Amino acid sequence: MSGREGQSFDALAARIRACRHCAARFKATATAHAPRPVLWAEPGARILIAGQAPGARVHESGVPFSDPSGDRLRAWLGLSAETFYDRSRIAILPMAFCFPGYDARGSDLPPPPDCARLWRAQLMEMLGPFDLVVAVGGHAQRWHLGAAARGGVTRTVARWREFAPEVFALPHPSWRNTAWLKRNPWFEAEVLPALRARIAELLGPGRNTARGARAASAEGAP
Template identity: 45%
Template sequence: MKKLLSEIRACEVCSAHLPLGPRPIVAAHSEARVIIIGQAPGTKVHETGVPWDDPSGRQLREWLGVSDEVFYDETKIALVPMGFCYPGKGKGGDLPPRPECAPLWHQKLWDSMPNLELIILIGTYAQNYYLKGQMEKNLTETVMSYRNYLPKYFPLPHPSPRNRFWLTKNPWFEDMVVQELKNRVHRIIKIQV
């Protein structure tokens, strides 16, 4: 695993397309039991090199019901984006994750983590890649149908503060889905609820 993580962190495959240059962000360990697949690092995470070190990460830790210490314990939770580097800005926010990363690195990471029990798919990029033809017609319906993807996958919306409107419009998410997510994650990584 150490060799693989070094290779990922040294990757420059798409450096010509990265406005801030390559800085692959990933956290994983061979003992990890849960993996969170997000989109791509934002500018703050690019600066710090710490995955989910932003308001979205704070919201995600709330949804999971875990402390920073547990969240960043790589032996429990692996943090792997669809695109490992900051992709740049677009009209409505950051650009999509670079398409080179997931096909190049994800399977190698999975092969190095034999104890994985739950793959949390955050946002449509991760869901499109992993759920392929099994997704519902949109993110809301896919998240609402989360039970259809268990026990392997757990689809979530992005925890960005920009999604406040979505969360307000879909109160069932925090009432029903977040509690199920917490229960599963706590059971898998052995946290007392």
């Protein structure tokens, strides 16, 4: 990356990847693992996928959504893995960059709130505004939609027309939510077609970001 914006992002990304703020917290979990921040973004991306936190498989691979949940999410979005992982087009920023670990019962721990407080506002200021935010799960929805997401994930997802086309709220694509999908057939019948159409509109050939257009205009100005 070149230019001041790119250099600033590189410096911030390096700080995030080196972060060990939650080391003691993670050591105290059932998994007793070390921090491994997973950041997947570049300046200029039009779409943000805002998730919860990496799972155990992503902690090992260092690649976001490199698990069955990711397979389902890509199917929901209508994207190939190649496009999904193109950082120049899609940024993937979870609410916490590290795997939070498991509790004593083997359940996923929530993303530590310290992570978003430390890093998210800086990243959003540097990378945004995005033309589309895909907010996956309640943690991301509360951050990006505020009070509008307080009614819970199902209610927030059902109100998708209020937030589109700038934001689409999704349930987590975990296979544990298969029963939720069966109880809420409107999600696949109504929400996903609208979301796929919006993504195709943004990623189609010849599409430039508003930021890119402004930058090009500024460069050509006397």
